[in-house]
Amino acid sequence: MSSYLFSRLAQTIVTLFVMSVLVFVGLYMVGNPVDVLLSSSATPQERMEVIRAFGLDRPVWEQYFTFLTKALQGDLGNSFIFNQPALDLIFQRMPATLELAFVALVMALIIGIPLGVRAGLKPKSRISRLIMTFSILGFSLPTFWIGLIMIMIFSVFLGWLPASGRGDTVNLLGVPVSFLTLDGLSHLLLPAFNLALFKISLVIRLTRAGVMEVMQLDYVRFARAKGINEKRILRVHVLKNTLIPLITVIGLELGSLIAFAVVTETIFAWPGMGKLIIDAIGVLDRPVILAYLLITVVMFSVINLVVDILYSIVDPRVRLEGGSR
Amino acid sequence: MSEPILSISGLTTEFKVGKEWRDVIRNVNLDIHQGETVAVVGESGSGKSVTAMSVMRLLGSNARSSGKILFEGQDLLGLTQEAMQTVRGNRIGMIFQEPMTSLNPVLKIGEQITEVLMEHRGLEHRAALAEAERLLEKVRIPSARQRLNEYPLSFSGGMRQRVVIAIALACEPKLLIADEPTTALDVTIQAQILELIKALQQEEGMAVLFITHDMGVVAEISDRTAVMFRGDVVETGLTEQIFRQPAHPYTRALLAAVPQLGSMNGQSLPLRFPIVDMATGQIEPVKPTVDTVRNDADPVLKVERLVTRFPVKKGILRRTVGNIHAVEDVSFEVREGETLSLVGESGCGKSTTGRSILRLTDPTSGRVTIQQRDVVSADKQELAVIRREAQMIFQDPFESLNPRLRVGDAIAEPMVAHGLAGASDVGERVGKLLEKVGLSPSMADRFPHEFSGGQRQRVCIARALALDPKMIVADESVSALDVSIKAQVINLLLDLQEQLGLGYLFISHDMAVVERISHRVAVMYMGEIVEIGPRQAVFENPQHPYTRKLMAAVPIADPTRKRVRQISNDEIRTPYREAGFVPPSREYLKIGEDHFVLGRKQERAA
Numbered sequence: 001m002s003s004y005l006f007s008r009l010a011q012t013i014v015t016l017f018v019m020s021v022l023v024f025v026g027l028y029m030v031g032n033p034v035d036v037l038l039s040s041s042a043t044p045q046e047r048m049e050v051i052r053a054f055g056l057d058r059p060v061w062e063q064y065f066t067f068l069t070k071a072l073q074g075d076l077g078n079s080f081i082f083n084q085p086a087l088d089l090i091f092q093r094m095p096a097t098l099e100l101a102f103v104a105l106v107m108a109l110i111i112g113i114p115l116g117v118r119a120g121l122k123p124k125s126r127i128s129r130l131i132m133t134f135s136i137l138g139f140s141l142p143t144f145w146i147g148l149i150m151i152m153i154f155s156v157f158l159g160w161l162p163a164s165g166r167g168d169t170v171n172l173l174g175v176p177v178s179f180l181t182l183d184g185l186s187h188l189l190l191p192a193f194n195l196a197l198f199k200i201s202l203v204i205r206l207t208r209a210g211v212m213e214v215m216q217l218d219y220v221r222f223a224r225a226k227g228i229n230e231k232r233i234l235r236v237h238v239l240k241n242t243l244i245p246l247i248t249v250i251g252l253e254l255g256s257l258i259a260f261a262v263v264t265e266t267i268f269a270w271p272g273m274g275k276l277i278i279d280a281i282g283v284l285d286r287p288v289i290l291a292y293l294l295i296t297v298v299m300f301s302v303i304n305l306v307v308d309i310l311y312s313i314v315d316p317r318v319r320l321e322g323g324s325r
Numbered sequence: 326m327s328e329p330i331l332s333i334s335g336l337t338t339e340f341k342v343g344k345e346w347r348d349v350i351r352n353v354n355l356d357i358h359q360g361e362t363v364a365v366v367g368e369s370g371s372g373k374s375v376t377a378m379s380v381m382r383l384l385g386s387n388a389r390s391s392g393k394i395l396f397e398g399q400d401l402l403g404l405t406q407e408a409m410q411t412v413r414g415n416r417i418g419m420i421f422q423e424p425m426t427s428l429n430p431v432l433k434i435g436e437q438i439t440e441v442l443m444e445h446r447g448l449e450h451r452a453a454l455a456e457a458e459r460l461l462e463k464v465r466i467p468s469a470r471q472r473l474n475e476y477p478l479s480f481s482g483g484m485r486q487r488v489v490i491a492i493a494l495a496c497e498p499k500l501l502i503a504d505e506p507t508t509a510l511d512v513t514i515q516a517q518i519l520e521l522i523k524a525l526q527q528e529e530g531m532a533v534l535f536i537t538h539d540m541g542v543v544a545e546i547s548d549r550t551a552v553m554f555r556g557d558v559v560e561t562g563l564t565e566q567i568f569r570q571p572a573h574p575y576t577r578a579l580l581a582a583v584p585q586l587g588s589m590n591g592q593s594l595p596l597r598f599p600i601v602d603m604a605t606g607q608i609e610p611v612k613p614t615v616d617t618v619r620n621d622a623d624p625v626l627k628v629e630r631l632v633t634r635f636p637v638k639k640g641i642l643r644r645t646v647g648n649i650h651a652v653e654d655v656s657f658e659v660r661e662g663e664t665l666s667l668v669g670e671s672g673c674g675k676s677t678t679g680r681s682i683l684r685l686t687d688p689t690s691g692r693v694t695i696q697q698r699d700v701v702s703a704d705k706q707e708l709a710v711i712r713r714e715a716q717m718i719f720q721d722p723f724e725s726l727n728p729r730l731r732v733g734d735a736i737a738e739p740m741v742a743h744g745l746a747g748a749s750d751v752g753e754r755v756g757k758l759l760e761k762v763g764l765s766p767s768m769a770d771r772f773p774h775e776f777s778g779g780q781r782q783r784v785c786i787a788r789a790l791a792l793d794p795k796m797i798v799a800d801e802s803v804s805a806l807d808v809s810i811k812a813q814v815i816n817l818l819l820d821l822q823e824q825l826g827l828g829y830l831f832i833s834h835d836m837a838v839v840e841r842i843s844h845r846v847a848v849m850y851m852g853e854i855v856e857i858g859p860r861q862a863v864f865e866n867p868q869h870p871y872t873r874k875l876m877a878a879v880p881i882a883d884p885t886r887k888r889v890r891q892i893s894n895d896e897i898r899t900p901y902r903e904a905g906f907v908p909p910s911r912e913y914l915k916i917g918e919d920h921f922v923l924g925r926k927q928e929r930a931a
Contacts, residue, residue, distance in 0.1 A: 227414030227415050228410075
């Protein structure tokens with residue numbers, strides 16, 4: 001187990017390094033942030049000063065080397081725009097995004113799994129067909145459009161739920177969260193559901209396919225021959241085996257939830273990192289983009305690690321071992 | 326006689342296919358008394374499993390049964406599913422064929438046993454665990470307490486089947502239904518499980534409904550037998566009587582097709598199976614076998630000191646910590662027109678030997694020569710030539726044919742690939758090959774799913790023959806087939822050997838089939854050949870203890886020869902060795918003409 005963790009850590013560090021090189025070189029090639037930052041009336045001398053201040057006059061490998069030495073000391077540079085450490089900026093916004101993503105994930109699971117099980121147990125019934133139709137809609141309708149329609153129905157016409165912002169927050173372990181206040185919860189509901197919609201559809205389909213497959217297997221037949229009641233067969237024998245493939249997919253999807261929160265955050269004016277990164281890209285704020293992408297890499301690695309560990313807990317056939325897998 | 330425990334009368338089960346109901350079993354009548362074992366025997370599709378599933382009411386919503394199934398005076402067909410649940414696993418226990426898949430892989434063994442006890446006997450968890458331990462001991466599983474906390478993956482097939490039996494017997498049922506419980510197991514393990522079922526039956530006094538396709542098993546275990554054929558019970562009676570005087574033509578055909586170990590004593594050549602006319606029950610006389618072995622020419626296949634090992638790697642640096650010694654210092658020859666059988670149990674290395682010979686798996690060391698060409702050092706072109714001389718037929722005819730390719734194209738493919746036939750004559754050659762294996766040339770346009778298992782294996786044989794090989798490696802090629810089909814395919818192989826002078830390397834776990842088809846036999850155990858020699862010598866005068874054990878484990882299809890057997894509860898061992906292990910040098914002792922048995926130098930010294 002420890003050798004497994006060690007090798008995973010090494011993999012993550014290599015990935016981070018490769019990623020930072022790619023992003024650094026990539027950003028170096030697209031546009032010049034100075035053009036965006038300075039007004040067109042700036043004198044050539046002012047221009048030179050800014051370029052020197054940001055260290056943009058030196059060759060790319062030297063810039064990268066400076067970045068790398070600082071990064072190893074935990075400093076990913078200051079934002080060109082806010083003149084604050086890029087990491088701080090991101091960490092300020094991160095809780096909002098993570099909260100949104102996690103609530104969306106929980107919604108996807110508590111709505112998706114029961115519906116998927118139902119559709120898998122009686123695939124030909126009318127309700128099951130209805131569920132599957134819903135999941136097709138969830139897959140195919142664009143998120144932003146549904147978001148707008150939801151705002152129109154629930155905020156504008158019915159006036160039940162607020163359309164933007166985070167609402168009241170309370171500090172949980174020093175991190176501001178919305179879901180513990182009624183107002184915050186009401187703000188969270190629409191964006192989270194909007195973000196979850198696609199995942200609900202995915203979870204429904206995966207669960208349904210899993211249940212239909214497992215129901216056919218010998219050990220379920222044997223459990224019936226043992227005279228075990230249907231509830232227990234479903235809960236213990238079917239569901240646990242269905243969850244195994246689901247865990248992998250959900251882990252990867254959590255990453256994409258965080259990444260795709262951008263659209264939902266924009267529509268519902270949710271103050272998360274998605275908004276920050278979009279703005280940073282607009283003005284070529286390199287340190288922020290770089291820091292955001294590196295944090296994303298770390299996040300994906302951690303999520304994948306958690307998924308693998310969970311997997312080995314749920315499925316005794318999987319043993320974690322060091323080295324290539 | 327007392328009232329039967331289970332009395333099935335007029336049972337008909339239908340399945341819904343599309344919009345209509347089709348009957349799968351018709352008017353089945355069967356009684357089972359306390360303490361009695363009744364075997365239901367038949368080939369695939371005969372409805373024997375459906376009968377069992379109908380009794381358990383496990384067939385699902387697209388099946389319906391009519392008739393009467395009286396169990397302890399209650400008609401099971403009249404019960405609700407809830408009431409049925411209290412019968413299943415409680416009053417009637419059931420075992421399935423596949424021990425590898427009958428247990429839930431993600432639940433501990435303990436939990437899978439206790440759930441039955443808690444469901445039916447109302448035990449609480451702790452009491453159930455103690456009872457589960459007792460049950461595991463009862464089915465002779467060593468260190469039962471620790472094993473309760475393990476998952477099925479750490480149990481071998483035989484051990485899993487014991488667990489399944491423990492579960493089925495947990496509530497001391499009056500009736501045990503065993504659906505092919507030993508079919509997926511090796512012979513020595515099969516013998517263990519059969520003995521276990523017999524012993525437990527005596528301890529508990531329960532009745533057993535035993536479903537099988539294997540006449541040998543029937544003869545070993547059952548008091549009475551019902552023979553099923555295409556959904557009908559064609560014959561029921563005392564097992565001895567059925568074997569002595571089969572009344573129905575089908576029973577006769579089935580019995581004629583059953584290879585019986587020891588039936589070839591005094592016979593040195595292979596022997597075809599008698600074919601029975603299904604309508605009249607008339608047995609056609611067996612064509613005498615011609616001696617096809619060409620001792621004058623060089624051997625077609627020569628294997629010298631073949632070694633194939635698979636490294637086992639661990640740790641971050643993927644260090645090789647040990648090796649599976651799948652094939653260890655194996656040498657033999659096959660001559661033109663000769664059949665050498667490699668026989669042994671799963672994991673003994675017989676299939677790896679076959680694969681290494683054609684370099685489907687790369688051997689670690691040793692020399693293999695096919696038609697004077699060195700296989701191990703051959704480059705790509707040479708290998709293509711060699712593979713034309715030596716072809717392979719696999720076990721599963723369902724998986725070894727591409728489902729989207731017409732069989733004609735499948736047979737033509739190797740000829741076109743090797744440039745042996747052009748577009749003009751390939752169709753004609755395919756037709757001839759199909760005729761040769763007993764199919765009609767017009768079948769070339771069909772897809773594999775339109776054929777039965779036996780026909781598909783014929784197609785595979787035709788495909789192997791397409792390149793005019795001198796040598797065929799047949800890896801468990803008849804194991805997946807029903808007995809009567811098996812007999813036909815073996816007859817076909819013998820016919821082809823006579824016509825074409827083929828050399829066969831026949832890889833099989835089935836001693837009785839091997840006895841029928843081979844000129845010479847090599848017994849493999851843990852990667853080594855422990856005994857090799859003329860078939861007659863090896864079967865009539867087995868020398869190595871493992872050969873004897875293997876022979877003793879084979880069920881004999883003759884109820885009058887029921888034996889009291891001393892069965893050890895050994896597992897089959899894997900040939901895993903630490904890295905750096907140097908195999909002891911081996912020496913073969915000569916027993917008789919061409920008959921050798923493995924002995925170790927130090928053993929002799931000691």
